[in-house]
Amino acid sequence: xxxxxxxxxxxxxxxxxxxxxxxxxxxxxxxxxxxxxxxxxxxxxxxxxxxxxxxxxxxxxxxxxxxxxxx
Numbered sequence: 001x002x003x004x005x006x007x008x009x010x011x012x013x014x015x016x017x018x019x020x021x022x023x024x025x026x027x028x029x030x031x032x033x034x035x036x037x038x039x040x041x042x043x044x045x046x047x048x049x050x051x052x053x054x055x056x057x058x059x060x061x062x063x064x065x066x067x068x069x070x071x
Contacts, residue, residue: 014047
């Protein structure tokens with residue numbers, strides 16, 4: 001599946017972006033640090049949702065198949 005193939009590149013890209021934002025988040029500047037913290041939180045939550053939660057939900061909830069009777 002494409003999700004298994006793209007799992008590691010997506011996670012590594014997110015980790016790279018988070019590591020790049022860490023110095024900005026640790027900066028004492030009150031205007032820029034909160035923005036970096038929000039970006040880091042968004043990257044973490046979107047990566048977890050797209051790579052772990054969504055595939056798990058597809059496995060747990062089977063699709064509803066509609067059958068139409070021809071009269």
